[in-house]
Amino acid sequence: MEIYTPTACVVTILYIFATSSAQEICHHDRGNHCKVGFSGRMESCHHLHRCGNVSYKISGSSCCNDNITLGLSQLVADCCGSVAYNPLNEICCNGRILTRSSTNxxxxxxxxxxxxxxxxxxxxxxxxxxxxxxxxxxxxxxxxxxxxxxxxxxxxxxxxxxxxxxxxxxxxxQQVSPHTRTIPKNSDLDECGTETYNPREQICCSGKPHKKESSLTKCCGVDAYTLSDDNVLCCNGILHINVPEHSECVGGVIYSPENTTCQMLTRPRLGEHCCGRQTFNPHTHICCNGHSHSKKNGNFCCGSEVYDHHNKFLRCCSGHLYNLTHLHEITECCGNLLLQYNNNQTCCSSSTNSIIYQTKPNHRCCGHYYYNTSLWSCCAEHLKPTPKPNSSPAEYRLKPLMDLIPEMCNETVFFGKVESVALKNDQRHVVLKVVGQVDVKSEKVIKDPWLHVSLDHCSSPATENNMTYLWEQNHNGKYKLLSHPVDLTSDIHMFYFVCYQKKG
Incomplete structure (x- = not known):
């Protein structure tokens, strides 16, 4: 493995390795962590929600009128009486859940x-x-x-x-729609900026309440719009009305066929290392999210836990540690959840959420949404109410950086920061600044820190300007986006440390 260091940032990483204090990188482990058994039962977690007298996790279940619906995350569900449903593909009419025949x-x-x-x-x-x-x-x-x-x-x-x-x-x-109701003055009211609103009737967008036309009403900055609206495009938090059909938001710029113009509590003594509110010896212990553990139990962090990455019965998914009962079962991380392929499940993920759905025919992922292809089309993780039967689906989904270890340590991968993007002929052209590379073959080291990458726009995950991702250079010389956006000050350090240790 060769470390390519075009920037001072990566040089600093190597210096950390040399001083043998790289274990402190676990201080950067982020997020709310739980230890979860393979069956999905929560063993210890501070972020369970209550539904009546039962505890549940919103990433895999929904609560409606104190009743739990399993298998559908509350992050993408709406309630129809006491049952949760997916408003993308279904509609609730007076307590009946019906399958949508159209987005309109x-x-x-x-x-x-x-x-x-x-x-x-x-x-x-x-x-x-x-x-x-x-x-x-x-x-x-x-x-x-x-x-x-x-x-x-x-x-x-x-x-x-x-x-x-x-x-x-x-x-x-003017006649008022029979579905329009006055917001009741009761305890259901909540605050939205300086105003009050009823979450059942309205949606709060950056401190401004709007009428919720349907379950498909979403925020775009301070404005609200409906996913099924035609000729409406949300681009970087700004809502654009009456845009030409097939317009795309790429890097904050709207592209259309007609117009391509760019529009700590105690002070430690000298020599002591901090781990939460205590100190630890980095030669014998490891710090995981403020908790000190003996290196005899492992030298990799998973949230607040420590584990031995050589133990094939343990699987870490975004800070949640799972105990596998059978090695022959095919599993994969879906955010902090564990996806079991033998349970007919599908994982849909974006940079903000990862959600498991029950697999259905003619359904595909669009970011973390699971949509019916006869109702919607997806382009660069954005849903549109214009189904395209011949559209090419995304061939893969992005993963958190640490979920790509250790297999990526043996591949030709690099960290690239998106400097700018442009759209032309259904191709997204990306200018990347290489900020670090892991390469097993020296002849493939990228000499130029600036790369010009072309991606099929609709079938590739979305990219954001000024964000850094892990990329792979294929054997045919093409580039592939691999990870969600990474943190330059923690994620990249950990990735290099793990691959460096693996080599050793």
Missing amino acids: VKCCGKDMYLTTTHVCCGGNNILQRKENHACCGKEMFDVTTHCCCANPELEVKPKNEACCPKATDEGKF
Whole structure:
């Protein structure tokens, strides 16, 4: 293994190795850690949530009206009465969970209807959409010849009737959707910036409340939008309206077919090393997230625990230690969860979440969402309400850096910082600054610290400017993105230390 060091950062890493104090790198272990058995039972964790009288973890279950739904994370679920459902592929209509036939469906009573072809009148009557027609109670009328009078029941009358509103008053008589409800003044209210809001009816976006049109309503900075909205694009926290179809957000720039223009409590004595609130001897102990352990039990950290990485019955997933019962079972980390392929499970992950779903036909991952390909399409981890039958799915998913060890220590990999990106002909062109390389073959060492990488835009995971990732150079000379964004001050140090120790 050869260490390529084009920057002072990596030189510092090697200096840490030489001083034999690299074990202190475990101080940088981040996150909330639990020790979890292979069965998924939580042995010790401070971040369980309560659902009625039962404890549960939101990464694998949901709570609705004090009832737990297993197998669907609360991070992507919504409630339909006491049952959780996936709003991407399903819709809840008066307590009934229905499979979406389109992204443009809404509820009308207990049934759903397609908003592009039908309307819902009176809260439960679905009628064919007609030009210049509107609802009046449960029926429709031609607004050019008639009006809707309330005397006292809603009734269609000719426009010359006295009950018809004057032209100047028409704005006052706009019909309110039967699904619109007033926010009740009760304990359900929460704070959103300087205002109060009802989380059941509204969504809080960076301190500003918005009406929640449906379960697909999401935040984009201080604004809100619905995933099924056409010609709307959220780009780096800014909501853009009326953008051309097939537009993409790449590196904070909107690209479209028509326009490609860039728019500590005690003080330690001299020589002592700190580990949480205590001191430790780095020659005999290792510090894991503020907890000191004897090196006899292992010299790798997994959250606050220590383990022997040679023990094949132990698996560390993002700071959570699992005890495997059978070596022949094929497992893989999905964030801090353990994915079991024999349980017909699929892992969908993004840089923010990793979620396990039950595998379904015609479903694919888009970041940490699991979507029906007949309803949505995915491009660079962004969902769009325009299904594309011939679209190429992402061939792989990114993983946390430490989940790629030790196999990546024997591959031609390097750390590259994304300096800028551009989109052209469905290709994402990325300018990378190489900040460190691990290479087993000296002839493949990257001499130029600046690389120009081309990726298939839609089938490749999203990249962010100024973020550093682990990359691989394939045998054919092409480059592949491997990891989630990494921390230059901790993750890279640990990666080099582990690979360095493995070589030794």
